[in-house]
Amino acid sequence: MLAFIARRLATATLVLLVATFIMYVLVALSGDPLADLREQNTPEAQQKMAFRTKNMQLDVPVPLRYLSWLAGVFRGDLGISKNGEDVASMVGSAMTATLQLVVIATVLGAVIGITIGIVSALRQYSAFDHAITFAAFVCFSLPLFWVATMLKQYVAIEFNTWLKDPTIPIGVIAAIAVLAGLLWAAVFTGSAKLRLSAFAIGLVSTGAVLFFLSETHWFADPGLGLPFIAIVSLLAAAGLALLISGYEHPRPLYAALAAAAVGILLYLPLQSLLADPSVLELLGFALLTAVVCAAIGYGVGGLLRRQAIPLAIASGLFTAALIFVDRLLQAWDSYSASVNGRPIATIGSATPNYTGDFWHVSLDAATHLLLPTLALILVGLASHSRYSRASMLEVMNQDYVRTARAKGLPERTVIVKHAFRNGMIPITTILALDFAGVVGGAVVTESVFGWKGMGSLFTKALHEVDPLPVMGFFLVVGISIVLWNMIADVAYAYLDPRIRLS
Template identity: 45%
Template sequence: MLKYILKRLGSTVLILFGATLIAFIMVINSGDPLQDLREMQSDNVEFLMQERIERMGLDQPWYVRYWSWLSGILGCFAGSCDFGVTMSGQPVTPLILAAAEQSLRLVFVATMVAIVVGILTGIATAMRQYSLLDYVVTFFIFLFWSLPVFWAAVLAKEWLAIRFNDWILEPQFTWPAILTLAALLAIIVPLVLGGDPLRRIITGGIMFAFVCLVLPWMNAVNFMASPRLGVPIIIVASLVLAAGFTALIAGIRNRQVLYSTLLVVLVGIVAYYATWGLLQDPPGGWLLLGALFVLTVTVCVIIGRIVGGDARGQATAASVLTGVMMSILILLDHFMYHWPQLLSLKPRPIRTVGSHTPNLDSDFWVTALDQLTQLWMPSVLMALLSLATYTRYTRSSMLEVQKQDYIRTARAKGVNERTVVLKHAFRNAMIPLVTIVAFDFAALISGSVVVERVFGWNAMGNLFITGLQISDPAPVMAFIIVTGAVAVLFNLMADILYAVLDPRIRV
């Protein structure tokens, strides 16, 4: 495996070298970088032109200019990256680092949302092939897939930003809205869960009553302006997750797995109180949260291995999933705690332009909330556009795998359907999906150029388009090398994951 990885890294270097060489030649010949100066009537225009010629090396052969740029990129291996300077003399390195952080954050969030929702939807439709659920989901995912980005972005700005900002000033659910939402969920939830007609009627009635009780309660406590989960809700939700993951992975009667997940919930509640003061103003911000997340996963693995006994593999998986979801609930509770503070500084929390609010001077949580409110419109839009890919590939892969002999054998031996679907079918169906994830991530990076332009993000897309318009090669090449490196890295990860998902695959 190590030999294979080294080979792939070598081929990656050659691919990036060839791509940057071709792109550099095309960019420097795409226009006249002195065009704006030629149109000036200033007395010092000759001086300005000569200065730009020397700065950009326009008097040198193309291969000398390319080698000068490549030498700065190779300095990254020594810890001193130099992406060159723009036409105006501004260093590109700090620009591309700030822009890459915004673009990759957008693409990563959109990809994760699309993967989770798409895979779950694909499994559900494969298990209920040719049902009403299958037809309805197919219709909507292809509707999302066919939406023009610019038109969908306009709708998102209108309904997810402007209308929401108007509503959040006095966030109250009206009874017509409550009854409409309750009726929709009373239809959708039984459609997803399935069952006989009586079970669907009972499920729909429960959902209708639940919505009609919860939304008025949220009105009474002004939940949307001052939201909180609180310890009781976190405990109840965590216990439900623990039981759900246990039932899904090992069966609710497997006591060792159940005890592992319940112990994770207990440790999580203790950690909630122990870290509350530390997380009010976390030193290091996201770095500290990332370290705590790694610690959470480590503790969950230890609990699963120790308490799980003979079922330690299943206990570890259930414990990690329970711990991760509980961590998300705790993180959500902290964000909710600081939501009123954001509203006091920014009564209309969602801007239709930009990735953050300029000059917002506040603590970590408020700043992070501001970034998240600006992130959710473009990320949801990009996730919807990618949803069809993951849903259809998951559905087709699951249907193909279910026709295999080992699936029929497992069912004939009396293996329960949960084990057949999750352990035997889904794991093998994931193999083609790994390739799709790698390609889709690269496609989303290129697609984010349009989305960033529509939403006014000053990220890599803006650098790329501006550089092309004025024939400035440095920012364009920075965009190509960063996105190209991420794309080939994800393809390498996909090749490695093949052997992890299917032990029959050997490099």
């Protein structure tokens, strides 16, 4: 593996050198960096032209200028922009904003899209499959700027106005309940009686929950509460155990349930510790949770410890995440009051000059992330769902899947251990490209929502004919693409034992 990585790094270095040289020449010849100063016939303009010419080395031939820039890169110096700013600092601040915006959207879009695609493949040609296919094509064809504008209007402006009196009309409750019932009926397969029962359960449960939330004005002062956390964490532990290990040998299930139960019992004692924590304290709590849950899995798992330990850790961290979200929502009412009752932001990455405790600052960041994240998820999950559906359908028709069924293996084992693992190979390529492109930012989304990320840095530098910020952007994105493609190659060998990196 080390030899493979060394060869790939050597090849990638040569590719980056050629690509950066071509890009540098193109940007250097794309316009005149002194054009704005040539229009001013003043002594100050002449001084600025001389200063900019010296800083940007405009009196040096382009190939020599590139070699000077490349030597600076090896020293960790990306140069100075035309306005005298340090390019490394510009790229660093822009990358921070971009990663904050795009990473969450990319991960959620990939997880949701792949899950929907797999379920759609398992329910091929069902009502659920047709509905998902239609929705995926609609989302894929929507212009991102239009989606972002609609989200600003209806998920921010209209929603903020509605929060002053957060009651849901009966007609809206009925419509949402019917849609939920249809979704439940589409997911379930079997006789018409079973699907009708699923429709009724989805209809009644959704309508009852929405009516309760409306009557209690839950949206004005939301929270999860201990009963909700207990029920959801235990159900999630049971569902995860069913998916990974099944119920034939119950010890992994007991480990997952025990980890969730420990988190539930610690809900009340943790409230005082979570009054105003720091990020390091939260990371420490997460690490401690993983250690404790690993010990639970080791002790309860018996001979099935290899399955019980990861199940217990996942169950414990999920319960901890629910407790974190509950504590975050407890600060919603006071945060909303501090921003004049308009909590959902429409522009920027943070409220200017906003101060508060950890929970208020976190809510401020989350509400600014909400709309751009939704926009990117809606557009991105469509492609992920289609790729994962096509991949799973191709794998499900392979001989080894039919052989596994003929041997009498449970359907869960056939899908999770045989079909899904091999179906992930082409999806891994798509995910690697997506995560590599994360660093490049989202130009349209950043423009609509006023984020100062890598996308806006790139477009602004191109517009102003400022080569070095463009090269800083190109260098970071190029390195990211190389690294993620290497990670994808290594993942192939893990997913398919027939692939050898040697």
